[in-house]
Amino acid sequence: MKRALVLVVVAGCSVALGDAPPPVTDDWSPVIYPAQRLPLVFSHARHLARGTQCAACHPAATTSQSAVDNLLPTEAACRVCHPIERGEPERVVPNAPPAQCRACHAGWSPAAPVERLYLVPPPLKLSHAAHAQVPCTRCHGDLARVDLATRKQLPTMASCLSCHRDGDKPRRCGDCHLAKLGGLLETRFAHGTLVPHASGLGDAHRIGFARDHRQEALQQDATCEACHDRSECVACHQGVTKPVDFHPGNYVLAHAVDARRGKPDCSACHRAASFCVGCHERSGVGRRGITDYNTVDPERAFHPPGWASASGGRNLHARDARRNIASCASCHRDDECLDCHSAQPGSIRATVHPPNWRGSARCRALDRGNRRMCLRCHVTQDEVGCDWTAP
């Protein structure tokens, strides 16, 4: 029987006052601090009220450099005050602290083994020695009001960040959390998987996170790369297979509606002028390959009647092109537009520019930035540029 377990506590404590204890929350991660079993009777409050210093029972707390160090007092430490005798489990010493086994081991019976503790060291990097100047209460709270200390007297990430706050010191997940091979954080433990949990870093993996994490990924000092290799991003965004629930099944038939709206933004993963065109052309939907689609025969046309008409009519394609020409670009190469929309000889010179285009800021910006685009249609001297003059 190990009577040393009588005085089990989870970490150092102090009666030193000054800094306010961290706020009590229900934020203890079951992965970092798995459920404990502490079949003990103990009162920190009574010990502290008697003036016992934390270091009296936890002497290693000021020198420990690892979270796996056992800082619990041994039976020998208890014996300093408690006149424990293993051979006398019912021993009572007048004017001395309790020494009976059952004083601490509730329900102790000589006929049964002492119930064991179940206490797993947290998978963290923690140096008590580095925090030796910090009052114990800063991390462990005010134990003067606590009997048996549990994981609720261990610091949460929020309480850590109350000191390790915004500032000029680098702060990385790996400063406290264990890393595995390759420098990524170890996230899988026997007690569960470590996932961000709304701890003030704004990166909690909420519902639907796999589909919608743009805002989190854009945050400064985003912590994604602490756990995820960048290949995970690329494998999905530029990958050859997608999660089965991203696009609905048989998406070939349903994608046109999304593509015309540009919602979701297809360009986040696909390049219209290569990915979309290649597939459409090969599938006989484009203009260049072998296709039975026929713009003359309304029964065999891809687009509805009046889609693109040189002689007026609804000319619906202009509307679509103005709104989301990316959907046009998924079948048509830019040269095809120039059959009609060009100032070149032979073209019907159907302008795509809105009124007052030439004097507009956009015309000037495009011409100033890249006149090569303008030169695809406008060749003669009087047509070149918005405010171009010959050198």
Added chain:
Amino acid sequence: MRRACIAAVVLAVSATSAEAYEFWLRAQTIGQAYQLRSYRLVGPDLFLGRRRYTQTLALRIWDVGDLAAARRRARLPERGLRISWQSYLRVDHDFGDYTSGRLLFGSVRRDALDVFPELAETTAALDLMYGYVELAGIADDRLTLRLGRTLRDDGWGTTAIDGGTLRGELPPPLAITVSGGLRVRASSPVGISAYELDGTSGAACREYVEGATPGTGTWQLIDRDRQIKNNRFRSDFEYCPQRDVRQPTVGIAVATSRLRHAGAELGYRRTWSRTVGLIGTPDRLQFTDRGLYPDEFGQAPATGVDEEYAYARAYADIRRAGTTIAPYANARLSLLHAALDRADAGVRLARGPHELEPSVEHFLPTFDGDSIFNAFSIEPTTDLRVGYRYSGAVTAIANAWLRRYTDAWAGGVDAGVERELARAWRGRVDALWDDGYGGRRIGGSGEASWRPQPALWLRGRAIVLGVAPDQDIRRRYITSSTVASATWRVADAVALHGIVEADLDEVHALQTRAIAVLDLAFAPEP
């Protein structure tokens, strides 16, 4: 004597201090087999097989030179110089007719790849998605340098540059990031077109052929008299030299650093390219050739901007009395277009298991500066959106959106509920409705997942969707699809994934698809 020399060499080598590098690998082998239709309005559709093989390899070499080993062993936070390598390589090839087949084009039988150069993406493609060496912790942890093929995602798409990125900590709470290099294009060494700016095609490229008098020339397909070689991995005929020139890119961003509850960033990025001049033999044309672009008046610029952006973003995360309020705003100004082409703003409100997110989004499609699509795209759209999430005994998501066009609208709602049905069983149902510009869709899906053994995951999903594109009421149809997938963890970190999809709809008969993945670094979802 020889033995002594060998022994000496062995001793010399073994006496050298061991430089322990940490390797991390993730390899995936993906095989896909399915058919795509080549649509025929007259007669039966053709079926083009895809037999696609993909091999990926993600590699991390950590702490090269063991510079941080001592602190790591002491379980101290990493400080000081740390050198690492990260890369992701992919080989992708389609053995099927879809890419590697031939087709009758006119009266000539040609490789599909020659007719559709875009298919080269999946023909023996060797892509280095990224690969860079990182020097972190320089100058007392104030500088981080990345050299090689680095990625940059501004939230509206990913770019890659072959060059370098340097991040430096300014006086708190600011940091600066500068980057420079060549933008990755399809024509870059082990490049990939996915990183290339959209809008310019890889086919039917033209050159300006001068006329008898200035201004009377015409754009024509680039002279085909150049020597044609039978290349099995790319088109033999297409020649688009402007798409092969290098695109220098520079960027700079100033952002907040090490702030927990708020952040902001201001950035600028510019990509440009040289204008292609003369191609081929100068006198091969009837009149004096002045280059790829018309230049009779000196109107062809020496360079052109492909993209030029200034962007800003800000966010905050305020928590009070159990309520989280997280507003955010992102905006991008395309200086090339003198237009705000992307912007969104919203706020996340969370309390207990409830989360509500109203937002507004502005969108104007923009393209590579060389693309004439830039002149066509002039009507931005604005979306109003609201999302709701609930995470309790069940998890639920609901989204609604409304978009206004100048003379039309579009909108929709979708919702889903997921819960644990029994031990190792989970179920989920979703419903979708949208309408307006683009078309109408209504439908729903059901999904169940089961984990009968610790190393086996099974999942099934069925969806039924009615689709009515607004362009053409003749093509209304109902489509259904069932997907079954299984993951078997063969050993620690080794898994086999299998996916089978069967689609049935009014347009097509039954279509099937199978995907198998060998994953050599498997980690199950939490």
